[in-house]
Amino acid sequence: MNQKEYLQEVSDFFAPGNRLDSYFDKYEYRPEQQEMSVKIAEVFSKKEHLLVEAGTGTGKSLAYLVPSILMALKEEEKVIISTNTINLQEQLIKKDIPLLQEIFNLDFKAVLVKGRKNYICIRRLVQFGKSAQLDNQGYNTLSKVHNWVLETETGCRSDLDFRVDYNIWDNISSESDLCLRAACPYYEQCHFIFARDEAQEADILVVNHHILFADLSLRQERGLEGENAVLPPYKQVIFDEAHNIEEVATSYLGFRVNRRGVIKLVESLYNFDQQTGILLQTRAAISSLKRNVKQNLQQNIDNKLVPLVRKVNDLSHSLFNNLIKFIDNKTKGRDRKLRLLESIRAEDYWQDNLMIEFENLLINLNDLGKNLSELLEDVISYEDEIDEVDAVKLELKAKVESILKVGADIAELVNFPEEDYVYWLEGYDEDCSLHSAPINIAQQLQDNLLGKMDSVVLTSATLTVDKSFEFIKDNLGLIEEDVETLEVGSPFDYRNQLCLGVAKDLPQPNHPAFIDAVIASVKEIIQATKGRTLVLFTSYGMLNKVYNSLETQLDSLEVNNIYCQGMKSRQYLVEEFKNKKKAVLLGTSSFWEGVDIPGEELSCVVIAKLPFVVPSEPVISAKLEKLEAAGENSFMKYMVPKAVIKFKQGFGRLIRTKEDKGWIVILDNRVITKRYGKIFLKSLPSGCNILTDNLNSLTDKIRASI
Ligand code: SF4
Secondary structure, three states: OHHHHHHHHHHHHOOOOOOOOOOOOOOOHHHHHHHHHHHHHHOOOOOOEEEEEEOOOOOOHHHHHHHHHHHHHHOOEEEEEEEEHHHHHHHHHHHHHHHHHHHHHHOOOEEOOOOOOOOHHHHHHHHHHHHOOOOOOHHHHHHHHHHHHHHHHEEEEEOOOOOOOHHHHHHOOOOOOHHHHHOOOOOOOOOOHHHHHHHHHEEEEEEEEEHHHHHHHHHHOOOOOOOOOOOOOOOOOEEEEEEHHHHHHHHHEEEEHHHHHHHHHHHOOOOOOOOOOOOOOHHHHHHHHOOOHHHHHHHHHHHHHHHHHHHHHHHHHHHHHHHHHHHHHHOOOOOOEEEEEHHHHHHHHHHHHHHHHHHHHHHHHHHHHHHHHHHHHHHHHHHHOOOHHHHHHHHHHHHHHHHHHHHHHHHHHHHHOOOOEEEEEEEEEEEEEEEEEEEOHHHHHHHHOOOOOEEEEEEEOOOOOOOEOHHHHHHHOOOOOEEEEEEEOOOOOOHHHEEEEEEEOOOOOOOOHHHHHHHHHHHHHHHHHHEEEEEEEEHHHHHHHHHHHHOOOOOHHOOOOEEOOOOOOHHHHHHHHOOOOEEEEEOOHHOOOOOOOOOOOEEEEOOOOOOOOOOOHHHHHHHHHHHHHOOOOOHHHHHHHHHHHHHHHHOOOOOOOOOOOOOEEEEOOHHHHHHOOHHHHHHHOOEEEEEEOHHHHHHHHHHHOO
């Protein structure tokens, strides 16, 4: 197929009277979908990048799958489809791709790639079974896992029909550093190896953003180009739900060292309570060596390494305990995130106490890494005489690397902070963590993704702000001349399907009376709608206050139930909300997107407050400072556009099909009283009816129309 035929094939697929049309009894031709699909085919052909905003209902998954499948077959190259949510991955794998397989009648293969830790490692399971010190319940679970391994077809944790505690799964899941690959006695039965081979043969790989960024990070770290990393090599990527990329990429490009992780690492070397760990395994493995060699190595373990492990353990506990107190003191128990500004680093307590503890820990971590490394070299030099030497070598090598990585991260945070990075501490309950993140991901995305791929297509229903792609372009480092843009509207008739009410008589969100006004307003609205309402908040504090108040008045509200984020999983709550009919659902951040409730069960969405990010969050505050330093207005340049994208996501919860109707009520009147408020309203799909009125009048209208 040449380029022209390829473009024609993509266009024809959606055209009335053609493939898609003849498959369905009632086909609704969507020109927006066809336009998007053809545009993607064009950028694939020209090896360009594309930003495409496709309004809700465009059918964007088919719009990108069709050119992707045809391109993968034409060029014999893999195309990656990356999403943010499991729901969308399941829709692609279980619904859209099988549909296309049937319609095309083409021989192509698509697989869902899951993270490695989702798979059981039979070798580790057997090993753990021999050495683990568990209670009765733990042994019971382990025995069930052994039985499950004999039957499972996937080896995936999600297929377990019983609960396996994370502490157990962590010891029996597949890990890159601990995999013997072809030397493994279970290689032929290994589910992960089978899944990796399937991915190798596939044309389309469906992944989540985390796996894709893990792959890109590994490629950067090891300088891999045309070889396998986490994924096989690829040159075309489609990012769906692309508005989330900034957060995912930021978390991958920094580090996080937490107390639990450090202690777990130390205990995996030698657990004094349970008498387990790789040092004991190594000690046992070298018992087959000649007497004097064995004695030397065992003495090295007993007299050098074991005391060092104990020391690192004690120093880590002491440091993290003092850091928790320090964070508590500085944040007064609020927020629990402390950005490491120069002023904090200059404080006497930091300099005279914490720095000394950090340095002490670093010296001993370094020593531990060095001694472990020497032990590994000794093991390698006698490898022909040691039983099960491959497993011991792998474990020791993985531990050396982990210890050196922890040491390097801590050293960067305390001694060598990078200029374009932000560093902070977090302390929750007993755990405490050290973090770094790039302030701006643009350059790294350019270097590791955009500059390396033939085509990257970023799509979402929410990429533009005030009809412009400028914000996402700036944020992701997309250079004007390198990227094409396309905005395709929604096929929904927003003018007739939706009414947007702005309650003008509520106090402003910073007024002490705002929260009581929100409680009263939500109550009034759900009485008018008889439930069937999703209320979106920006903080757990407000969500809980509203829930606690409504819960006591359930009878008078005439609703079947009130579900609140945190009671159960989001999926469970959404299903319950749908099934109960006249119900109310209250949620914060994750409920603003990905909640899909078509039909009259959801007839009203209430937006309690405009969803601004918290400006004191370390990464956000560093971004804002950087913008201000460059002479920009950080509020208009970052805070407002970021909130608009989230606002559009919340707006998109209501109308999911052409039959849906309902109301969106905004209780935050800054959308009409503040200059920036216009940007929120202008960013919504054209044709929306916007009514500004007192809450009482709005609820009268809602009552009359629903
Ligand atoms: S091949 Fe690797 S992942 Fe599979 S069982 Fe062996 S060690 Fe575990």
